[in-house]
Amino acid sequence: MRARLPDLPFIRRTLVLARAEVLHVVRDRATLVQIIMLPLVQLLVLSNATTFAIRQTPIWVVDQDRSSVSRGLVSRLGASGYFRVEGASTSPEPANDAMLRGRATMVLTIPADFARELVRSGSDAVHLDVNAEKGSAAGVVQSYAAQIIASYARELDAELHPRVDAPRRGGGRIETVMRAWFNPTLDYKHFMVPGILVALVTMIGTLVTAQNIAREKEMGTIEQLNVTPITKAQFITAKLLPFWVLALFDLALGLLVGKLVFGVPVRGSLLLLFASAGIYLVVALAIGLWISTMVETQQQAMFVTFFLLMIYLLMGGLFTPVDSMPRWVQLLSELNPIRHFAAIMRGILMKGAGLAEIARPLGILTLYAAAMLTLAIRRYRKQTA
Amino acid sequence: MSALLGLLRKEVYHILRDRRTLTVLVLLPVVQVVLFGYSIRTDVTDVRLAIVDPHPDATTLALRDRFMASGVFRVIAVLPSERALDPLFRTDTVQVAIEFEPSFGERLARGEAAQLLVISDASEPNSGTARQSYVAAVVQQYESERTRTRGGIRIVTEARSRFNPTRASTNLFVPGLMALVLNIISALMTALSLTREKETGTLEALLVSPLRPWQIIVGKVAPYLAIGFVSVLLVLAEAKLVFHVPVRGSVTLLLAEGLLFILVALALGILISARTSSQRVAMMAAMMATMLPTQILSGFIFPLESMPRALQWLSNVVPAKWFVLIARGIMLKGVGLSVLWPQTLALAAMALVLMVAASRSFSARLQ
Numbered sequence: 001m002r003a004r005l006p007d008l009p010f011i012r013r014t015l016v017l018a019r020a021e022v023l024h025v026v027r028d029r030a031t032l033v034q035i036i037m038l039p040l041v042q043l044l045v046l047s048n049a050t051t052f053a054i055r056q057t058p059i060w061v062v063d064q065d066r067s068s069v070s071r072g073l074v075s076r077l078g079a080s081g082y083f084r085v086e087g088a089s090t091s092p093e094p095a096n097d098a099m100l101r102g103r104a105t106m107v108l109t110i111p112a113d114f115a116r117e118l119v120r121s122g123s124d125a126v127h128l129d130v131n132a133e134k135g136s137a138a139g140v141v142q143s144y145a146a147q148i149i150a151s152y153a154r155e156l157d158a159e160l161h162p163r164v165d166a167p168r169r170g171g172g173r174i175e176t177v178m179r180a181w182f183n184p185t186l187d188y189k190h191f192m193v194p195g196i197l198v199a200l201v202t203m204i205g206t207l208v209t210a211q212n213i214a215r216e217k218e219m220g221t222i223e224q225l226n227v228t229p230i231t232k233a234q235f236i237t238a239k240l241l242p243f244w245v246l247a248l249f250d251l252a253l254g255l256l257v258g259k260l261v262f263g264v265p266v267r268g269s270l271l272l273l274f275a276s277a278g279i280y281l282v283v284a285l286a287i288g289l290w291i292s293t294m295v296e297t298q299q300q301a302m303f304v305t306f307f308l309l310m311i312y313l314l315m316g317g318l319f320t321p322v323d324s325m326p327r328w329v330q331l332l333s334e335l336n337p338i339r340h341f342a343a344i345m346r347g348i349l350m351k352g353a354g355l356a357e358i359a360r361p362l363g364i365l366t367l368y369a370a371a372m373l374t375l376a377i378r379r380y381r382k383q384t385a
Numbered sequence: 386m387s388a389l390l391g392l393l394r395k396e397v398y399h400i401l402r403d404r405r406t407l408t409v410l411v412l413l414p415v416v417q418v419v420l421f422g423y424s425i426r427t428d429v430t431d432v433r434l435a436i437v438d439p440h441p442d443a444t445t446l447a448l449r450d451r452f453m454a455s456g457v458f459r460v461i462a463v464l465p466s467e468r469a470l471d472p473l474f475r476t477d478t479v480q481v482a483i484e485f486e487p488s489f490g491e492r493l494a495r496g497e498a499a500q501l502l503v504i505s506d507a508s509e510p511n512s513g514t515a516r517q518s519y520v521a522a523v524v525q526q527y528e529s530e531r532t533r534t535r536g537g538i539r540i541v542t543e544a545r546s547r548f549n550p551t552r553a554s555t556n557l558f559v560p561g562l563m564a565l566v567l568n569i570i571s572a573l574m575t576a577l578s579l580t581r582e583k584e585t586g587t588l589e590a591l592l593v594s595p596l597r598p599w600q601i602i603v604g605k606v607a608p609y610l611a612i613g614f615v616s617v618l619l620v621l622a623e624a625k626l627v628f629h630v631p632v633r634g635s636v637t638l639l640l641a642e643g644l645l646f647i648l649v650a651l652a653l654g655i656l657i658s659a660r661t662s663s664q665r666v667a668m669m670a671a672m673m674a675t676m677l678p679t680q681i682l683s684g685f686i687f688p689l690e691s692m693p694r695a696l697q698w699l700s701n702v703v704p705a706k707w708f709v710l711i712a713r714g715i716m717l718k719g720v721g722l723s724v725l726w727p728q729t730l731a732l733a734a735m736a737l738v739l740m741v742a743a744s745r746s747f748s749a750r751l752q
Contacts, residue, residue, distance in 0.1 A: 054691065100714075175501065302577065306672070325423070329424040
């Protein structure tokens, strides 16, 4: 077999090597399960967790008024669906304790004589203590509560002073109509499933490639490959091709699950999506290859891959928006391939973007693919020389 | 016992010999906390706005001025019709658009209701609704100044943010980041240790030695505990000096909890190592067990309360969840063990269970 290798044309020799890679993966059940099943499980489970939506936030009520007005206010909060009354007391100590222990996210304090003061002077204050340790939820919780309280005030007002002359006062009013485009039901999963999919295919593509060649180095089998007449281009193609196909397969499977289980919309062209994914995966795999040229052992390969992947994941706008980052981080994130691919995925799936609309991120990814591949191949040659 | 000391010495030599890896291990958390500390934020600022104003008049111009002066919006385009909006939204050039109905000013002057359509890119619902509420606030402000209604019933809400009055993103995320970064790096340090010995065949040598399985586990974990503790110190110093995150509670307690947390992560790594046969499988397992679960299920970015019941329950087995609660509790709330004992107990139990499971699945291999 080895003696006949030089006679084989370029393509066939590459394919033989690629076949060996495929066999390596398929033979090892544990790897196969990890590459195909684990991403699916993670997608199914974690997509449910990535939400900033507020519902059933535990609140504590300190009602020092104990009137029908104060009870009305508490019941409005409870009925909204955003809040759940975790406990109530007339003194502030239990409320403080509940907040310190994390049992309550907000404390509503209604002062004594609240109802009487409202009737007498038309205005009184309630206090909201929001646990701002709870991330961005704190701001949302507070504004929801303020809205509910304001609408309760209007309700009371209408009860107490029925107006006959209301429509004429100060001319007409501005009526704001809100419309949420691309995600009218405000479903987080539609946004997060594409993001988590991007994370999963990147993790698999980059880690498997980086580990693969580092392993050959560690075991010394790379020397054997180096003395065969296989060219660098053949070697690289054969190493990357199986994992490229595998990652695309993972993506297709994930999209299917996203569509069937989570109802993720597919508004744009699937062909365009997979073409972009093909280019993106070249970037992800070439980065893995580049890492493997820099390290000596699998352990080092793993550390470097994790380091890069965490930066990619957390600074690529998957979970927190790029627009919220400071200016210099936004500029830095232009170098992050995940940012561009996530924009493409979400653009095509949610917004129905076409080629013209994703031209910029796609162009950057194409450049990136060419640059990374060249870099990795050049570095690889140095090692074998 | 002397056998254990011998193994410990060997492990320490291994670590010290590979200077490059050691440097990476210590510096990695420090670099990541700086980078993520600056980049993980959820504040919605500098909103890109498009205005559709078919018939500009004094009223619409006045309202447009309000949007420009608000400091929250950046006006990207003023368009005569909504036809041009679509591509602007698709390329993410515009995040929110307001559209005045044709005779907006006239209708208001005549005492009729005038409609203002607010279109928001809600593909990310949190930012989408935040932007809508910013628009609503500007309009409401304008309205109340225009009409100056007499005082009806008014309930004033006096809101106060406890534990983080300025709601600085860094105060919220840096304690969580510490958990994330320390968890992943520690699990990785031990995840390959036994597997590598299996793959290279040197494990046989360890197995015929008089060392008991638990001694091998301790020998593999202890040196990394020291490295992990150095990382805890550095990361804490960084949180304080670079991001000015307060430490309102006891620093000693925080360090002790940090050490306990590192131990849990190292134990998780060694369990993965004991149960897998090749480095490839161990790596994938370590990645799948730490990367996304600690990012998503620890409550560090996404609030746990918003998750479905089943996932809230599942998050209990994620060690980072407990450490995020502990770190935020000590740093932001200034509470001590009297409040944090359940979380501490959970971490201690996890450390114990993982270590015992590792020694057991390891001794099963001896036969």
